[in-house]
Amino acid sequence: MSSDRPSLSSPLCHADDFDFSGDYLFVAERLRMHRLDESLRPLLEARGGRIVRLQADHQALGTPDGWNLLDMPPDFFARHAFRAAFTTDNSTPRDLVPPQLPLIAIPHAFWETPQSEKLLGGWAAYLGNADYYLTQDRPSPSRDALVSSLRRRDVVRLLPFGSLKLDLLRERWLAEPRKDIIMYCCGVTAHSRPLEEKLELVRHCLRHFPRHHVVVRPFPGAEAAYAPLAEALRQEERFLLDTGSSSLRYLPRAATLLYDSHTTAGRIFLVATGQTAVCIPSLDMDPKDEALHPCVIHSPAELPAAVAACLAQLEQGEVPELRRLREAIIYRPGEARHLFWEYLAAILRGCVPPQAVSVACEYIGGCRPASRQEELQLLLQRIQAGTVERSYNLFREYPLYNNLEAFYRTLRRRMEKGQPCLVRLKQHPTSWAMRICRDDDLGLPFFCWSPLRDYGLPGLKHIQTHQQQRLAAPEADCAILLPDRDTCLFRQAFAELVQMGLGTSTALPQS
Template sequence: MPPDLDFSGNYLFVAERLRMHRLDESLRPLLEARGGRIVRLQADGEPPATSDGWNLLNLPPDFFARHAFRAAFTTDNSAPRDLVPPEVPLIAIPHAFWETPQTEKLLGGWAAYLGNADYYLTQDLPSPGPGAIVPSLRRRDAVRLLPFGNLKLDLLRERWLDEPRKDVIMYCCGITAHSRPMPEKLAIVRRCLRDFPQYLVVVRPFPGAAAAYAPLVEALGHDGRFVLDTGGSTLRYLPRAAALLYDVHTTTGNFFLLATGQTGVCLPAAGRDEKPLPYAHVASTPQEISAAVAACLSQREQGELPALRRLRETILYRPGEARRLFWEYLSHILRAAVPPQAVAVACEYLGDCRPATRQDELALLLQRLEAGTVERSYNLFREYPLYNSLEAFYRTLRRRAEKGLPCLVRLIRQPGGQRLGVCREADMDRPFLCWGPLRDYGPPGLMHIQTHAPQRLAAPTDDCALLLPDRSRELFSQAFAGLIRAVYGTS
């Protein structure tokens, strides 16, 4: 990196409101320390999270000319198409933390995470196979992957090791709709306050969900050891955490385990398929959670778990070096040069395929399903409600299929029509259709087959569900296309 390179000037951060904190926790402190000025732009119409921010509704026409951005940053594929001018380099960072080799998943079925960015900071060392391709709505020949690691994990590890106080039991709660009901959260926090009197108990809600936690404040606000942490970065209290409780669908738990080498307490969620890292304690009741916290406190005295250290070194590119690499890469990009470590992946330019009507959205989805490319479209068409909701539904079913789980689907009648939903355990005795071949699904699938005679009907009936049970991606896409046609038609 040239010693005299000036990093001052304006930089754009563009992401949905709920993802903006990822940028705050990683890149913002670095750029501001070198004289960079951060301009926030929410890629949605939600009210700006800060008074100095913008959203897509209040964006003035001369926004980009006024600020003369040196570079733009986004999370995954959060930047809307045609928003960032092509002369402004667009750099994407991962929204989530991947506990498996990241680029293997990115290029094997989640390539649209790379979306329209010019550069993507990968968690590990990219090794795209022959024929790897990335779909894009922004015309260019390639997206360049930069082996990077993880800024937040590096920073948390440094602060956790340097912080002598370990006086916090922290509970990181996921999205309200998928985490524990508030009475259960209250019981968990009360049990921790009772059983561990020498610790603060800090509850950290998912960003934007703070209002739902008013009952906890009302019930426990008198206790000086209870803290509801709703502002700033999660790194405010995590370096002081002697033990961490986390909902399975949050990424904070995996960050903490990998950064500190300590185990944690994972709280499973009903109706979700996420699995915790194998080194976490899984606990549900307040009594089980209290015992698991005690086990974490005991384990901490023994130092870092070797298995977690090995995992960190396996899935991260050069742990501890992300800040140095950030400046090295940015120095090249600002000089319009390609960093020598960049790995180029060819782009599939989709052209101007904006669907104008609901039927166009269905036609586009069916076209990509039949071509076997729908998984490469992840999040590219998120501004189109029907396409986006059906694509998200496809991903839910696909994840279950990849794990060998049968997935029952049923029609849900609504005033405005009908929609598709995944059956929960309480619905498993409903009739269903066999949609696509059954294979390799073990006892759960066999139980449903024995209970219900598989049928083939021309269209789903009011009281039926649909089983999409094949691990083959091609057959699965064909089955899902048949489901879409049966429910929504093609004309």
């Protein structure tokens, strides 16, 4: 296995004596700003670097030591001689970071499958505006991959890296002798189980495992939603609501973990520690996705047995399957910090690290829609060309395009799994899976969807009839979007649905 590792010992990339002091920019939306505190900030500060935070939105600052786009002074970049800029995925707005400043992206989420395969096989949009992207695994060159970008350059370079947070969690977890916490990492309440059910889960842990403390950590930015839970448990001495800047404060003491299925904390814990954990499925979780989680419960009554099984596994050591998963999806586990310094030293010298894999870019910086009509026309053009996936969230400053593109990608992922969806354009019943799009200022309609897996035989018959009719006119209130092999039917039906919902006469682009 060691023979597969490229050498980083050349003088060009040697970083032991390199001077990393100076200012560095970290730019991300408020909800992603915590990635800084869990990885880059302590790393850079240990070598004399100073982080300047820039929130890539107009929301109130999550921490007082930073700026947002609303209050950023015009001479912001003139005030700081930044050596490099960091971001998460593609969360940097267009034209924000000067092109001469190297922009390095770290993944926002944790990938439980080989990341590069998805990045180079249809998910290239995650590469966004960055000059470099630190991948979890080792990417292979691809002639077919193409990235849409608002940053004027020919390529984005992937750097095989691993995961700073996973390495740090594994190191601390193995070094921490105390395993006296059952931790629950919660997601945003819009997708996860009701707060009353979460409260019941916590009470089960407190009741059945008296030797353990229970720590609940809300998703950063969603802490206020968990205030009623904290109030209900304020008399419990063994309960704590963790709202600190990093989840790594208590995770090293976790004997086991509860996690909402749409959070990344559970997957990182599984792979880093090699221990099982308990997954709480979200309201819209597909049953087929349960295979990605070793232990899934569907009611609070199942929790005590599941936690007991995890605690028993802790005594037996690492789960072999999870160790193999770590070796399969993480490039050189345990070496991310070393690689970070070697890569950064090369980039600051103006060199390209020899391990970089270049992916071609399609520059779309000239796309600047000036009206709702132009936003819609741009969306329809990219749907017709099949390039929506490449432009993921690059048009976030245009609310109509951004909302509809997010809706398209949500449904498209279900189409890829062969799952049809029923889509409504008006107020949806509370039992529906998700509300995607509404902007009162722009007068947008509701766009909400529900998977058809629960519709039984009559629903399946309806789907069959609709597919035979292909593009039969949707009803005034809803439409069924169906999967198809070349996506043409889905694109056409989605475009017609959007036109109908917005009451527009914009002509569909022709092939």
